[in-house]
Amino acid sequence: MTMAMLTFSICVAVPVYAYLGYPLLMRILGGKQRPAIPDRPGTWPEITVVIAACNEEARIAGRVRDILVQDYPADRLQVIVVDDGSNDATTHAADIGDARCRVITLARNGGKAAALDAALRAVPTPITVFADARQRFAPGTLRALVQPFSDPNVGAVAGELRIRDAQGGESDLGLYMRIERQLRHDESTLGWLHGVSGAIHALRTSLFVAIPAGTILDDMWLPLHVVFAGKRVVMTDRAIAWDSASAHHGEEFARKVRTLAGNWQLMARMPRLLLPWRNPVWFAWCSHKLSRLLAPWAMLGALLACALTPNPVYHALFLGQCIGYGFALFAIILPGIARRLPLASTAATFLMLNTASLLSLPAAMSRDGTRLWKSH
Numbered sequence: 001m002t003m004a005m006l007t008f009s010i011c012v013a014v015p016v017y018a019y020l021g022y023p024l025l026m027r028i029l030g031g032k033q034r035p036a037i038p039d040r041p042g043t044w045p046e047i048t049v050v051i052a053a054c055n056e057e058a059r060i061a062g063r064v065r066d067i068l069v070q071d072y073p074a075d076r077l078q079v080i081v082v083d084d085g086s087n088d089a090t091t092h093a094a095d096i097g098d099a100r101c102r103v104i105t106l107a108r109n110g111g112k113a114a115a116l117d118a119a120l121r122a123v124p125t126p127i128t129v130f131a132d133a134r135q136r137f138a139p140g141t142l143r144a145l146v147q148p149f150s151d152p153n154v155g156a157v158a159g160e161l162r163i164r165d166a167q168g169g170e171s172d173l174g175l176y177m178r179i180e181r182q183l184r185h186d187e188s189t190l191g192w193l194h195g196v197s198g199a200i201h202a203l204r205t206s207l208f209v210a211i212p213a214g215t216i217l218d219d220m221w222l223p224l225h226v227v228f229a230g231k232r233v234v235m236t237d238r239a240i241a242w243d244s245a246s247a248h249h250g251e252e253f254a255r256k257v258r259t260l261a262g263n264w265q266l267m268a269r270m271p272r273l274l275l276p277w278r279n280p281v282w283f284a285w286c287s288h289k290l291s292r293l294l295a296p297w298a299m300l301g302a303l304l305a306c307a308l309t310p311n312p313v314y315h316a317l318f319l320g321q322c323i324g325y326g327f328a329l330f331a332i333i334l335p336g337i338a339r340r341l342p343l344a345s346t347a348a349t350f351l352m353l354n355t356a357s358l359l360s361l362p363a364a365m366s367r368d369g370t371r372l373w374k375s376h
């Protein structure tokens with residue numbers, strides 16, 4: 001095997017494993033097991049729902065009311081809203097006159113991590129539920145999030161973030177999102193889940209570990225520390241937060257760059273992630289997160305290996321890659337036409353994700369985590 005062939009093969013193997021091989025492996029392993037469903041608790045525990053908000057005057061009151069009308073014992077439910085240095089009337093709007101709701105106002109904007117740290121210092125209940133201002137919970141969500149804690153080995157519970165379409169139903173999921181959703185459920189079944197949606201998850205309050213200022217991915221920091229403490233993170237599809245789609249592709253792309261930059265940041269702040277003897281979910285984390293950070297660099301390597309090799313076979317492979325990337329770019333620029341073409345939307349998503357991943361490393365190196373904080 002020539003050096004060019006070896007380089008090309010290794011470079012192609014990385015994204016293939018990241019996006020197809022690992023999800024398929026998890027489907028095979030996870031599909032053979034059925035997660036045990038714990039009994040409902042005899043007494044529903046007291047819980048506190050925490051919302052970190054910045055400049056959410058327009059929707060924070062509705063969000064608090066949405067939580068307080070959930071089918072959960074009213075005397076066991078509290079809400080804490082942290083106004084993260086807003087320059088509007090978020091604090092006033094969040095105070096809806098219900099004794100179960102408490103508002104904490106921070107004098108300056110310190111980022112979501114600082115807001116959550118402030119909230120958890122005030123949480124008096126054994127279970128904390130995390131929510132964002134933007135979404136709404138489906139009926140029964142709080143009970144669904146709390147029920148798995150009947151198992152003492154469960155330290156955190158993740159719900160599902162779903163997107164509404166213009167008609168109010170669930171938006172059609174692309175291939176990537178269907179794979180990602182199934183992957184998280186399979187990791188949960190195997191006890192390897194290590195990430196949650198910041199908009200809908202719950203935690204045993206005693207397992208909370210203060211989040212360093214500027215941390216981008218609180219929804220990775222918290223569940224990872226649950227795993228490090230020897231507890232499980234599980235996922236339930238009965239706990240749902242409904243969201244609306246991003247207004248435009250640029251907004252979604254910026255969000256993805258921010259999220260992926262957060263994974264690089266986590267490696268710097270939690271180097272044990274890279275050590276298999278210190279990270280109980282090392283295989284899952286490397287396969288699910290690290291491989292996707294490396295994938296675009298491997299794809300560039302495959303492209304260069306073909307371009308620089310004086311062999312007509314590799315020239316053809318180079319041309320094929322260029323055509324594939326061109327097709328994906330076309331699907332991004334003209335989404336209306338692309339929707340009628342097979343796999344065009346999938347190609348566009350794949351290119352967008354890997355471009356965001358490519359930019360995430362310089363973003364993580366050059367931008368402060370506080371500046372990357374955005375309310376959702």
